[in-house]
Amino acid sequence: MPLMTKLATTGRVEALLKNADRTSGLEKARSDWLALRFDGIVGDCHSGLTRPADVRTIKQYPRDTPIRNVRQLTLLSVEELADIAAVMEIPEVKPEWVRANMVTSGIPDLTLLPPSSRLQFPSGATIVVDMENEPCRYPADIIARHNPEQKVGFVKAAKHKRGITAWVEREGDVALGDAITIWIPPQRLYGAPAA
Numbered sequence: 001m002p003l004m005t006k007l008a009t010t011g012r013v014e015a016l017l018k019n020a021d022r023t024s025g026l027e028k029a030r031s032d033w034l035a036l037r038f039d040g041i042v043g044d045c046h047s048g049l050t051r052p053a054d055v056r057t058i059k060q061y062p063r064d065t066p067i068r069n070v071r072q073l074t075l076l077s078v079e080e081l082a083d084i085a086a087v088m089e090i091p092e093v094k095p096e097w098v099r100a101n102m103v104t105s106g107i108p109d110l111t112l113l114p115p116s117s118r119l120q121f122p123s124g125a126t127i128v129v130d131m132e133n134e135p136c137r138y139p140a141d142i143i144a145r146h147n148p149e150q151k152v153g154f155v156k157a158a159k160h161k162r163g164i165t166a167w168v169e170r171e172g173d174v175a176l177g178d179a180i181t182i183w184i185p186p187q188r189l190y191g192a193p194a195a
Contacts, residue, residue, distance in 0.1 A: 003185060003186065004118060004183040004184065004185055005183065005184050005185075005186075006181065006182070006183055007181075007182040007183070007184060009106065009107060009108065009182060010106060010179050010180060010181060010182070011104045011105065011106045011107040011110075011119070011179070011180035011182060012104065012105050012106050012177065012178070012179060012180060013102060013103075013104060013121075013174060013175065013176055013177060013178040013180060014078050014103045014104060014105045014176075015030060015095050015100070015102070015103035015176070016030065016031045016032065016033060016034045016101070016102055016103075016174065016175075016176060017029060017030050017031060017095060017096060017100055017101055017102070017103075018031055018034065018041050018043055018044040018045075018101060019044060019045050019099075020043050020044065020045060021045060022045040026099055026138055026139070026142060027096045027097060027099075027142060028095070028096050028099060028100065028101070029096070030096070032175065032176050033173055033174060033175040033176070034101070034102070034173065034174050035173050036073075036125045036127070036168045036171055036172055036173065036174060037168065037171050038168055038171060039069075039072070039168075040069065040072030040073065040167070040168060041072065041073060041101060044101065046069075046071060046072060046073075046074075046101075047069075047072060048069050048072075049068070049069055050066045050067060050068060050069050051066075051067060051068075051069040051071065052064040052065065052066065052067075053065040053066075053067050056134075069167065070128075070130040070165065070166075070167045071130065071165040071167070072127075072165075072166065072167045072168055073101045073102060073127060073165065073166045073167070073168075074099055074100050074101050074102075074133055074163060074164075074165055074166075075100065075101065075102045075103070075104060075110065075119075075163050075164050075165075075166060076095060076098060076100045076102075076103055076104075076110070076162070076163035077103065077104045077105060077107060077110040077111075077163065078103055078104070078105040079105065079108075079110075080110060080111060080161040080162075080163065081093045081094075081095065081098075081103070083161055084154070084157045084158050084161055084162075087152050087156075087157035088143070088147070088150045088151060088152045088153075088154065088157045089149075089150065089151040089152065090143075090147040090149070090150050091147075093143060093154075094146075097139055097142045097143050097146065098139040098142075098143070098154075098158075098162070098163075099138070099139060100163065102174070104180060106180075107180065107182060110163060110164060111132050111133075111160055111161050111162060111163055111164060112132070112160065113129050113164060113182070113184070114129070114184055114185060114187055115129055115130060115131050116128060116129060116185045117129040117182065117183060117184045117185065118169065118182070118183040119166070119180050119181070119182060119183075120170075120180070120181040120182075120183065121172060121173075121174045121178050121179070121180060121181075122178055122179060123172035123173045123174065123178075124170055124172045125168070125170055125171060125172025125173060125174055126168075126169045126170040126172075127166040127167065127168055127169060128166055128167055128168075128169045129164050129165075129166050130164070130165045130166055130167060131164065131165060132160070132162065132163075132164060133162045133163045133164055133165050134162060135154055135155040135156075135157075135158035135159060135162045136155065137155065139154055140153060140154035140155055
């Protein structure tokens, strides 16, 4: 029996970005397409089957412990970027500033997609949602540099709107304008009685 449910909603790829070298800065450069492989985006500094444990996993593992890389991609939505900019009272929040690899449109509440949801592209490439991406100070510093007049800080404005992290389940290419098919797993609140 199939486990995943296909949503009637279809998203669209609005921007693709990557950064080959973290030492050159945190901002990412736009691209017309991305090659997704099992270890992530070809040519992106966040690719790899493993990554070192960091502040996000410090309660589970000592810093720099090799762990599975489920943060190969970062996705944000046009809609949520606009919401963040409105709260911050600035004209826009560019995806380059917040280390996005992909910007979508048409997926309501992208940040709240359940973990293990699948996003599938016309090439067959499929990525798996790991979890919500918490806002952090590094993009906040970049945004402040471009918008010194901001009224509200990024970390506060982006709470539950910072997008998601994901990893590659099936290899393939993704191009600007590609449709995105969304598959979600069964959902039940943990600890709630079964229906």
